[in-house]
Amino acid sequence: MxxxxxxxxxxxxxxxxxxxxxxxxxxxxxxxxxxxxxxxxxxxxxxxxxxxxxxxxxxxxxxxxxxxxxxxxxxxxxxxxxxxxxxxxxxxxxxxxxxxxxxxxxxxxxxxxxxxxxxxxxxxAGDIAPAPASPAGPPSGERAPEYVRIDSQLGDSLSESLHHLSSEVQIEAAQLEMTQRLRREAAQLERLWGEMRAKGGRDRNAARSLAFERGLQNLSRNLGELTRRQARANWAVSESLTALREQINEVTLTPAESVLGDLGRMVRDLAREQGLEVDVRIEGLEVRAERRVLQALREPIIHLLRNAVSHGGEPAKVRAAAGKDERLHVTLRALARGGRLEIYIADDGAGPDLARIEAAAVERGLLPPREPGAPLRQADEILAMAFEPGVSAAQTVDRLSGRGMGLSAVSEALTALGGSARLLQRRPAGTEVVLSAPLSAARQTLVVAEAGGALFGLPSFAIKALLRLRASDMEIVEGAPSARIQIDGSDIVTPVIPLSTLIHESAPAPLASDAATPLILIHRGERHLLLAVDEITDVRELTVQDLDDSRLAPGLTLGAAILGEDRPLLVLNPEALIDRWLRNARRLSISALGLANREDVARQVRTVLVVDDSITTRTLEKSILEAQGYRVILAVDGVDALNTLRSSEALIDLVVADIEMPRMDGFSLLQAIKADAGLANLPVILMTSRNDEADVRRGLDLGAEAYITKQKFDQRELFATIGRIL
CATH class of the missing domain: 1.20.120.160 (HPT domain)
Incomplete structure (x- = not known):
């Protein structure tokens, strides 16, 4: 029983x-x-x-x-x-x-x-007595559900064994290469023997020569058969491994809900204790990741949710004066993308106090004091300081608000996972923290590169492109070597730095002008960095094992992997590489990394999101706007546009949307934008063939900044409207 x-x-x-x-x-x-x-x-x-x-x-x-x-x-x-x-x-x-x-x-x-x-x-409490369970069998033709309890440690051990087996298969692949080389050598030896016989005439010991020749032919034939068998065996093992890996993932990858599903209740309990009205939204917890990754993220997420209640809570009068709903809105959202688990924790409170964070960072010597009249620091630079020990924006210390050590612990926990944490300001108000970690802490697809005489691996999720450029193709931007490249149809300028220079923080050597340099473009959101390497050698899925290497800065590596023939390589953390560049060379490449302050950006390049289901219209509007110096991002309908706007991967300044579109039309898109606290201030122009007066009034009533009909379309009117809005 x-x-x-x-x-x-x-x-x-x-x-x-x-x-x-x-x-x-x-x-x-x-x-x-x-x-x-x-x-x-x-x-x-x-x-x-x-x-x-x-x-x-x-x-x-x-x-x-x-x-x-x-x-x-x-x-x-x-x-x-x-x-x-x-x-x-x-x-x-x-x-x-x-x-x-x-x-x-x-x-x-x-x-x-x-x-x-x-x-x-x-x-x-029970007014109704529990009814005795009646043993009813399953319907005909159906199997009764079976429940199997699996120890999580057993699952982790099974996963680790699988990863070791994968490494052995890679070594087997190297042995296959050796067998193929032996076969080629035997074939070459056989040809040489034939040439020697042809030149030497009749050998006195013809029987011995004939025996040697036959033996050599047998060797070549046997090596050929061995090569074919080993190739078939290697393919079969690889296929079995793939199937086994998928099955193991069903055990070791668990829904985030199983580890994080109770956090909504925790937030509501905290809010009740504080006397706050709260609306908690939990989304995306069906995403699957390794249990140990989820468990390692649980404490950082709990801390950030407590911060959302503590720092985000405002008196009802303050919220009403700001035009907010009387309830504090707290969101926890999980998303799997590119082999990464991304967790978004957001609130619609007052948002991070930049002045207080900057003052705390200056007080601790993390930032130099600003001279009178000096320009304001960029928000990204200040917000990054919030993850340093002792830096806090909390005005008081209570049970929920700590002493500035919480975000530092969050950052350390994410770094140990090979991930990162970012603090962002929401528009028009509020705070968002983005946590990024691998779905699996062990198995990753790596780009293998050689730099400074050593092999390194870079996870593919952070790599945008692999390029080759000559020094003559580059230019100097604010003192840093930079390259102008096309990404997603738009030109960007991004700094170029040798990978070995960035790792060891040494003086960069000049790039050779007569040879094409292999480059790896890594990115984090809109921030891009080109890493110059000696050679890009391979792309492989490898087992990343823990490594405590005191020679490199903490967090710079995710671990180590073994290539064929027992060749080790360090696996680098792309997030840490970008952070190191920002810390040490920010003054050289602020604009290239998309970190210029908004006033400067406003005078340079604005980004317009064009939403239209007609490819012809999208292409036309894109070419017109780009000719005027705007950066253009395209979306095929309202759903696609909302995904782009909410992804936080691009900073959109204006939306130009059609009305009649599948899945979500322009009116619905406009309503969704204005109802989203983070997007409500984003200007929208409706551009459509519908010129009915009621439609025009509806669009403007919903909050559109302008309504342009295609029948009367004039480029000058469009540019004048955009200029007035921006």
Missing amino acids: ADLRAQLLAAFDIEHRDHLESVRRALAAPAEADLREVFRRLHSLKGAARAVDLEVVEHLAHRLEERLAQVIDAGRGLDPASVDLIHLGLDAIEGQAAAQREGQPLPDASRALAALGATPSPTT
Whole structure:
């Protein structure tokens, strides 16, 4: 019976998470929520809790079900108070389930029960006695679900064994190359023997010569057969490894929800303790990553969420005066992209206090004091200081706000994972922290390059392009060698620095003008850097192992990998390389890395997002705008445009959008932009063939800065409109 209960609890753990996630998604947009579906979920949750004899959970679900039934019967929809009450009940259920899962004492649910109108007594909460489980078999032709408990350490060990096996296969590939070389040598020897016989005439020992010749032919033939067999075996092992890796990933890669799924409840609990109204949004936790990566990220994420409540919380009067909703909005979003796990933690509070951070950095000697009349420092430079020990923007020290050590610990945790942390200002107000870490801490696709006589690996996720340029193709920009290259259809100027110079922080050697230099373009968002190397030798998927190398700065390497024939190479951290360049040569390449302050950028290049489903129209508008010096990014419809705007990979200054488009039209795109606190101030021009007066009025009422009809399209009008807006 104990085994059966364990299986039932494991099944309940999966089922209750699914129900809670579905209900929370509905609560995120209560006006559009299908309340009957929410009711069905709560009813199913009650039945599942009854099946495993979790009385408090059953009673909480029952009371939630009753309250929702009252809302449905009244036909009034969910008001904010009802949403808060349901969240309170869900948080209590989540706490009970978590304690049950971890073998901890069950938390007191009396507050939630009382708020839901129940008698806060878990022992007498169940009005309905648990029904005895009836052993019903599965439907004909279907297999009953099976639950297997796997120790996470076993999964990690299995994954490590797989990575070692992969290394052995790579060594086997090197042996195959050796066999092929022997075959070529044997063939060459056979040809030489034939030439010797032809020149030497009849050999007195013809029988011995003939035997030698036959033996040599057999050697060549056997080597050929060995080569073919080894090639087939190597291919078969490689295919098996690929299939095995995919299966192992199903074990070792786990949904982020399993590690981070309870953090929404934590934020709501913190906000209640602080007397704050909060709206928590958790998105993308279906993303899968290695459990050890997620577990290493959990504490940094918790700290950042606490910061969002502590630093982002504002009095209701202050929020109202700023035109904000009365509730603090906190978002946790996970995204998998390019082999990386990206976590976004954002709030719509007052945003980081740049002056306070700068003053703290100056006080600790991290930045020199600004001379009177000197230009303001760029926001990126100041925000980077927030991750230094002892630098804090908190005005007070309390249980939530620390003493400036928290962000430093976040940065150290991410560096240990081979990742990075960035602090950003949201528009028009608020704070966002972006955490980036590998989905898998071990297996990575690497570009192998030689620099300064040593081999290095660079993860492919951070590489934009591989190039070859001569010194004559480069120019000096603000004292730094730079190259003008095309990226995504736009010209950018980016600094060029030898990789060995950047690693060892030595004086750069001049690039040879008579030979093409191999270059690796690495990037982080809109920041680009060209690394000059001696040679780019390979691109491989390799096992990255931990390495404690005191010869290099902490965080500069992600570990080490082994190539064929036991050749080691250091795997470099691209984020750390860019940070090192910014620290040591910022004055030489600020504009090239996209870090010039906004006033200077405004006088140089503005970026326009053109949204139109017609490729002809997109191409025409792109050519017209680029001819006037604008940088242009294209989107095929409103959904594509919103993804671009919210990706934080490009700084958009203006949107020019068509109206009639599939998936999301221009009006819906405009509404989404103006409803997003981070995009609300972004100007939008609607440009369409619809010139109906009602459409024009609708576009302007929704917040468009201008409405241009294509029938009366005039380039001068477009440029004048853009000039007026920007």
